[in-house]
Amino acid sequence: MSTDDTNGEAPRRVRIEDVAAQADVSVATVSRALRGLPNVAASTRRRVVDVAEQLGYQPDPAAARLAAGRTNTVIAIVPHLGSWYFSNVVAGIEAVCTQAGYDVLVIGADEPSRVDRLIDERAQLDRRADGVVLVDLPVASELAESLVRRRVAVATVGWRVGDHPAVVLDDPAVGALAAEHLLHFGHRDLGVIGGDLDPIAFEVPERRLRGFREQCQRYGVDVAAERIVGGGFRLDGGYAAMAVLLEHDPPTAVFAMSDEMAFGALMALQERGLTPGVDVSVIGVDDHEFAHVVELTTIRQNVVDNGAAAARALLAAIQDPRTTTGDAEPAEAETPTFSLVARSSTGPLNGHRADRTLSSRLP
Amino acid sequence: MSTDDTNGEAPRRVRIEDVAAQADVSVATVSRALRGLPNVAASTRRRVVDVAEQLGYQPDPAAARLAAGRTNTVIAIVPHLGSWYFSNVVAGIEAVCTQAGYDVLVIGADEPSRVDRLIDERAQLDRRADGVVLVDLPVASELAESLVRRRVAVATVGWRVGDHPAVVLDDPAVGALAAEHLLHFGHRDLGVIGGDLDPIAFEVPERRLRGFREQCQRYGVDVAAERIVGGGFRLDGGYAAMAVLLEHDPPTAVFAMSDEMAFGALMALQERGLTPGVDVSVIGVDDHEFAHVVELTTIRQNVVDNGAAAARALLAAIQDPRTTTGDAEPAEAETPTFSLVARSSTGPLNGHRADRTLSSRLP
DNA sequence: GCGCGGAGTGTAAGCGCTTGCAGTCGCTTC
DNA sequence: GAAGCGACTGCAAGCGCTTACACTCCGCGC
Incomplete structure (x- = not known):
């Protein structure tokens, strides 16, 4: 084996000890200096930091973890x-x-x-x-x-x-906002997609549903239990749920609890030749990247x-x-925070208009 | 402070030493036994493993890292x-x-x-x-x-x-497959979306383009440079690229190097009232979850x-x-591996058919 | 009957840091 | 002018493992 083996010379790691020697202080001082602890003279700290920099020293995480x-x-x-x-x-x-x-x-x-x-x-x-x-x-x-x-x-x-500490969207308010949007358009026959739980238990659907219903009640509108269809939080769930909703006494507007489900819902509509926002309005939640591709009205969160x-x-x-x-x-x-992003997947009740298409408008 | 403080009694961690004592062996033996090293009598190992189990012992990762x-x-x-x-x-x-x-x-x-x-x-x-x-x-x-x-x-x-070790899709073959699919449908005016680089340098586009062009050449088809439009690998890039392609002398079929870009392309088409697969065929790569929502023909990879x-x-x-x-x-x-998934976003040249819609078929 | 080898185990030296404690030193404070 | 006090710094004891090496048996070969 010659010495110019590509794998040779794994550079020896520089340890705190090397820095200490070079800076002519103890390892304790190096440790303190580098971590910004008090009780280190400014001049000493400078010197240590310089040496460390120059030597390319970086503490070994495992050792630091064990010790500290x-x-x-x-x-x-x-x-x-x-x-x-x-x-x-x-x-x-x-x-x-x-x-x-x-x-x-x-x-x-x-x-x-x-x-x-x-x-x-x-x-x-x-x-x-x-x-x-x-x-x-x-x-x-x-x-x-x-x-x-x-x-x-x-x-x-x-x-x-x-x-x-918890980061939790005000889900009832989201549900209420969705309801308000649809109600405002005159819709009274409302459906909800996403009410039930995944294997992974979500609390979210229940909260959104609650807010949605409460808002409806303010308009004297009731959401029939058959019009609340679950199916996970994914696309297929939304598709299946919309299919169920359309089967019998379809609602004129639907609140899907996530954009992914809303996409599935749109798919089910298109498949039947129904135009979102005209025949059936659909509103989602998230403002998924693709929401504006399919012109999905949604409630944006970051x-x-x-x-x-x-x-x-x-x-x-x-x-x-x-x-x-x-x-x-x-x-x-x-x-x-969250906010409504209105696109063409929602529209007024009986808003059939020939000039309405699923076309997109980019921001 | 009473002792029933909720925060009291952080249970003392069990260390290898405890296991050793309990199993009446040295820590070295415990270490060896637990990690399946040789030179431990079967009976000893059993005992150690049992004790460890019973004590709920788990080595401290930091210590193990430092030592080993x-x-x-x-x-x-x-x-x-x-x-x-x-x-x-x-x-x-x-x-x-x-x-x-x-x-x-x-x-x-x-x-x-x-x-x-x-x-x-x-x-x-x-x-x-x-x-x-x-x-x-x-x-x-x-x-x-x-x-x-x-x-x-x-x-x-x-x-x-x-x-x-590298996991690299056979990109030239992917490009070729895309080309083949479009060429087979009779398309000769081809466009490509996604040719250029992100800030993060991809090698992928170049390789896919190469395969695409080579396949075209086998059909005696040339892809004009103006018909190769880049724009990152995301949706907006695809949208913008398609807009450029449509502006002047539009191709009849387009290869988008990712589904996300293809979605953008579809969007640009719809916006102009063009029907994918009829007016312009679009093929993507990935088989993104949403590809079947918009009926995008694509080349699937896992x-x-x-x-x-x-x-x-x-x-x-x-x-x-x-x-x-x-x-x-x-x-x-x-x-x-990869494979073609044909959907309705691609179709034969001059395949205008009234019965063709953007509807979906679920698997 | 003695030496040997190997299997099984223990001893102890780290791994490279952090940090409590004990100085050292130069100034205040009465 | 002695005691006290802070500001710095160093010493050294770990942190909880892994592993080289030493050691103890025990069965075997000659």
Whole structure:
């Protein structure tokens, strides 16, 4: 073997000790200087920082974790990594945490068995992370409790547990806004898509439905139980649900609890030669990227921001010293905003108009 | 303070030492027994495993990492966490790695600056993970090299670096298949959407274009340069590109290099009252969940599998002892498959038919 | 009957940091 | 002018594992 082997010379890592020697101080001082701790003379800190910079020193995370008992890591647990909503939440979490110097571990809780495994104390999430963001996982409230007991900060998105920071859309208000929009157009025969639960238990549908119905009642309108059709939160569910609604005594307007379901609903309409917004109005929630392709009226929320807000609140909780003593103020996270985005998938009752097409208008 | 404080009694963690004491062996034996190392009597192992189980012992990852120099962690670096394609790749990676007992760290390389920061050796990815999956990040080839130099396994998705395991769709063949499909329908005036590069450099477009053109040449068809329009890989890009194509001497069929772009293209068509598959045929790539909503003909690939395959190859490389010695066989990953999914967004040249609608047929 | 080898186990030295505690030193404070 | 006090810094003890090496048996071969 010659020495010019491509794999040779894995550069020896520079340790804190090297920095200490070079800067002519103790390792303790290096550690303090580099982490901005007090009680380091400005001149010393300068020197240490310079040396560290010059040597390209960076502390070994594993050693730091072991010694300090902090991991500088955040875990994001989501029901399904590949879905539009969750991946955007994760994107928000990642952006904030990485920015703050935290590593982000992701866990997909696709199968119930994986949630169980996490709830089992042995998952030892507490040794892996300083904080956990639980996204739409009410089934995991046990998990949350056990984490908190072990001094791991918890923040949630889409549901609440205890008084930990939570980013939760005002779902009843969203439901009400959707209702208001449809009612305002004169619709009185209303349908709802997305009322029931996934294997992964959502609290969201129930809340949106409640707000929707309450608003209807203000107009003296009742939503018949047969007109509330569930089917998960995905496209196929929306398609199937709309098919059911159309089968018998179809409503003139439908509230789909997510854009993905709304897309499925539109599909079912088109298949029958019905024009959204003319024959049947459809309103969704999310303002998914494709909503404006199919001209879907929807209630916009900023999903990435939701994740980011949760992450910020989580980091605040982690860094709040009171957290450790158990009497921390519940660090409340910002409440997400939402707004109606009107497009052509909704329209006035009996609004049949020849010039109306499914065409798009780009922003 | 009474003792029934909710926050009291953080249960003392059980350490390897406790297991050792309880099982009446040394910590070394516990370590060996639990990790399935040889030179442990079957009876001893049993006992140790039982005790560990009973005590709910789980090694502290930080300590294990520090001592062993392995992290049992994999990093997934993707250009954008929120996008459909990448989040599904990540889902595949996560599923495989979690299954194998590895933690998965995600990093979004949205901004070029973040890539730069990673390339800087100081990111110390090597101390954070045993392996890294780089998804569609040719700009990061330096990063890859430096990782390998530091004994971190590397696998890629969508591009190759050195002879490390890579999951790369046969893009020229995909391009050719798309061309074949359109040519077969009699189209000769062809357009291409997606030819150029994102800020994040893709190699993919070029390869698909090459295959597309070669196939065309076999039919004696030439694709005019003006008919090759770029615009990122997202929906808006597709919309804008189609608008350009339609502006002057429109093609009768268009190959969009991703479904998202194809959706944008469809949008541009509808806006002009043109019917996809009748007035202009459009074919995409991916078989995105929504492709069948809009009846988009596409070339399907299984994105989750791509991620999973990369992860499997990465883990194999990590576990292959030869990796450390530098003379490992390049662990080749499986090649992804793809197939044409014909829907109504493509149709024969001059196929104007009154009975043709944009309706959907569910599988 | 003695030496040997291998299986099984224990000892102890780290891995590279963090941090409580104990100085050291130069100034105030009475 | 002695005691006290802060501001800095260093010492050294871990953090909870892994693993090289040493050791103890026990069965076998000659």
